[in-house]
Amino acid sequence: MKYLFTGIGMASMACFVACNQGHTDSQASSPDALSVNVDSTVNPANDFFDYANGGWIKRNPIPPEYSAWGIGNLVQEELYKRLRTINEHAVEKPTDDISKKIAAFWKSGMDSAAINAAGIKPLEADLKAIDAVTNTQELVALAAAQNVISGAMCSPYIGQDAKNSEVMALQFYQGGLGLPDRDYYFNTDARTTKIREAYPAHIARMLQFTGMDSSAAKAAASNIFKLETLLAKSSRKLEALRDPEANYHKMPVTELNKIAGNIDWSNFIRQQGITAHADTIIVGQPEFYTALSNAIKSQPLETWKNYLKWQLIASSAQGLSDEIATADFEFYGKLMKGQEKQKPRWKRVLETEEGAMGEALGQLFVKEFFNATAKKRYETLVEDIRAALKVRIENLTWMSDSTKQKALYKLSKITKKVGYPDKWKDFSAMEIKEQSYAANIAAARKWWHHYQLNKLGKPVDRNEWDMTPQTYNAYYNPSNNEIVLPAGIFTVPGKRDEELDDALVYGYAGASTIGHEITHGFDDEGRQFDAAGNLKSWWTKDDEAKFNQRAAVMIKQFDGYVVVDSLHINGKATLGENIADLGGILLGWDAFQKTEQFKKGAPIAGYTPAQRYFMGYSLGWLSHTKKEDLARRVLVDVHSPAKFRVNGPFSDVDAFYQTYNVKEGNGMWRPDSLRVRIW
Structure with missing residues (x-):
């Protein structure tokens, strides 16, 4: 993910994998997580994304309530079920303040009869306040107050x-x-x-x-x-x-x-x-x-009032009646993203609840689904990846020793947060109770607003998390020089940790998540922040110029990819994520080569450890997207579409060429002079 900024409002939502020693075919208790997705009619040297994921894509059309469907959705479906169970158990038997709030929010959100009967009433007081405005001074004052809700x-x-x-x-x-x-x-x-x-x-x-x-x-x-x-x-x-x-x-x-x-x-x-x-x-x-x-x-003035x-x-x-929520969906969901119908109410309530009090849910989530042993496992994997980047920085030929030393120091100071916070937020003052759904949403927004305001003038809490444990995502925060890896991101749908070999894990978790996030500290934005998290130049001018020259090769590469119709990827806008993808692949590969599985070289499901590593990375981007949403993402997303997050960086990785015997004339081939060489 990109850098995460916490604003005045509700909390953000969010992703990934698992780790173990290599296994043989006879040890697998269910179909192999990688081979089952392969489309063997595709030459991996021509289109690796379609080769590694095409079989699954052919068998799994995008459901009508979604604009895209893939690994993230499969994980989220498991998370939905787990979180719904947590909510229903809270309703049946609330045992403490947290479970009582969860129960109250869930019941109010699922009470469609009351929500539909209320219609626009939850907004009537605010609408009357807008109608009462008589001059621009009053307008601005009201806009400032309502900005908390509406932006x-x-x-x-x-x-x-x-x-x-x-x-x-x-x-x-x-x-x-x-x-x-x-x-x-x-x-x-x-x-x-x-x-x-x-x-x-x-x-x-x-x-x-x-x-x-x-x-x-x-x-x-x-x-x-x-x-x-x-x-x-x-x-x-x-x-x-x-x-x-x-x-x-x-x-x-x-x-x-x-x-x-x-x-x-x-x-x-x-x-x-x-x-x-x-x-x-x-x-x-x-x-x-x-x-x-x-x-x-x-x-x-009347235009401004109507704008408010x-x-x-x-x-x-989305917190009002079905009629209003459906009208909103018709434009933002159906027209803009290509969704054919809305998600069921229970999923939408869970998503709203996640933004309102997701960390409260997370406290119950990790008790059942992510123990201390799992936390330690991924902390160790982080250190494997950190060690790989240390070696790469030391061996760079284009960077001066003075900048190298500062880069190594920054790397050593990256904080890792894995699984869940050591200290939970206190939601006791959030007034979630037996009241309307709109009132509970408003109470959560009010709490988050004051929570953020209370940070002014106080020391920075570097232990705080900006994602919840059940989130399927991860992030690098440049101001804290930290990587944050929620428990949810270590989920492989339908699999237990012990079923996953190292090749899959080092590709799926090590490369596309951990290595990716660590590399963000050294992408075109992250590299501008020092070890303490300050926007401060620590590069020599010559090293900076060399970095930009190498980054320009990547910008040109991704500018050339056509996503849908005549829309190209925006190479400048996606540069940070593309650098992080490539860096993650290289770091994961370096770390994986030190494992026993790689050294022994025994195949699993007919694939060598090296092949499974690249397939494991590709599993992290297993998905397909409707054209409408692809076009939207080109305009608003700093991430390249999934297909290009695989084929793009793989075309720059020498080990990929060797593993799959990529030759000139193949679709994945790029001349050596055009391959991106940064970290």
């Missing part, structure tokens, strides 16, 4: 100061758009154009739930779209947001008042509930705030 206008959050990682700072980022990215407002390809043209009608449909008649809603939607387009024009592109130095502007609040003077930012901050430690702020994109200020003055209504109902839709 209207902009994106404030509390996070570590990139240049002083010991300090939690108030930061302002661009935001306020109803479409996922600024390019949706301007790109002219057929898919994006179709979504953009349908967007005003969707806004109008949602506004009618607030009480507007159809003609008024249509006119309001047209004006809202024009307003958002104004904001989008001054929003930075996805690739531009990946430059940490260019998106760091520390200033006193009075300076923001100078460049965006139609908004009283001191009052805006107070309306967020911040009364101290906010005289100085970090603004990511100053030009966006200038545009926002100008729009406050240039756009009619739209943002409010859009951000709340």
Whole structure:
């Protein structure tokens, strides 16, 4: 995953594998996890992704409620079942405060009759407050208060100061758009154009739930779209947001008042509930705030009021009646992602609960599904990967000794967090109880808002986790110089740990997760942060230039891949993830060569240990995606699509060429001069 920023709002959600010594065919108690997915009609030297995963893809169409289907979904299905059981047991027999809150949230979310009967009522007080606004001062004050729920206008959050990682700072980022990215407002390809043209009608449909008649809603939607387009024009592109130095502007609040003077930012901050430690702020994109200020003055008050209504109902839709939630899904799920129908209510409630109080669920989850022995196993694997990178850095021919020493020091200081936190968050003050679903969601949002605000002026808690234990994901945090590997990511669907050979594990967990996250500390963004987590140059100018030259080879490589229709991968936007993928593969391979399985060379299910390593990595990206969602991801995602996360980096790995006898003329072949050589 990319770097994770925790904002003012609810917690984030999230992924991976397992580890053991090699086994022989006779020891397997169920079909081999790798060979069962192979499409033997495909030459691995031509398209390794289709070879390793194509058999499974052919047998497993994408279910109608999903836009993609693959390994992550299979793991998530197991997690869904486990979490549903935890919730149902909590309802049957709540034993403590945590289980009582879990039970109350689950019951309120599953009470569809009460939710449907309430309709728009949970938002009535907020809608009346918007109607009562008579001037821009009142508008901005109300927008600041509602921003906590809706994210209207902009994106404030509390996070570590990139240049002083010991300090939690108030930061302002661009935001306020109803479409996922600024390019949706301007790109002219057929898919994006179709979504953009349908967007005003969707806004109008949602506004009618607030009480507007159809003609008024249509006119309001047209004006809202024009307003958002104004904001989008001054929003930075996805690739531009990946430059940490260019998106760091520390200033006193009075300076923001100078460049965006139609908004009283001191009052805006107070309306967020911040009364101290906010005289100085970090603004990511100053030009966006200038545009926002100008729009406050240039756009009619009525347009802004309708915009706040739209943002409010859009951000709340999935917690409201089926009619409203379905309307939201028709645009954001069906049109934008290609989903044919919504997930069942129980899965949607689990997803909302995860964001609201996922770590509370995690306390119960790890008791049953991830013990201390498993935690130790993956901590050891992290050290194997760290040792492999140490050797690689020491042997680099393009980097000077002075930069090498600093790189090695940073590597030694990377903190590993595996499985679950040593200290859990205290949710006792979160007012989840026997009340409506909307009220419980609001209570969780309020708790998270105050939780984040309370960080201002206090020491950074470097022990905190920004993902829950049951999450199928992982992350590197540059400000803490840490990798975080939740228990959920070590899940192989349908398999026990003892069924997994090292080749699979070193590819699946060691390369695509652990090695990937460690490499993020040395990708084009992560390398700009020092061992203490500060945005600070520790490279010589010559070494930096050499790194950028090598990274440019990767940018060009991925720019050349066509994903769907005429849409290419954005090589600059995906550079960090592509570097991390390649680094992870190389580190996993180096570490795997030291194992007994690799040294003995005995085949399993007809495949050598080396072959199984590359197949194991590919298992981590086993999936296929609908064209609609592929097109969306090209615009909004800093990760390349799954197929290219396998074929792209493998084409740069010499050991892959040797293992599968890749020759010139094969689809996976790249001339040596064009292979990426960084770490």
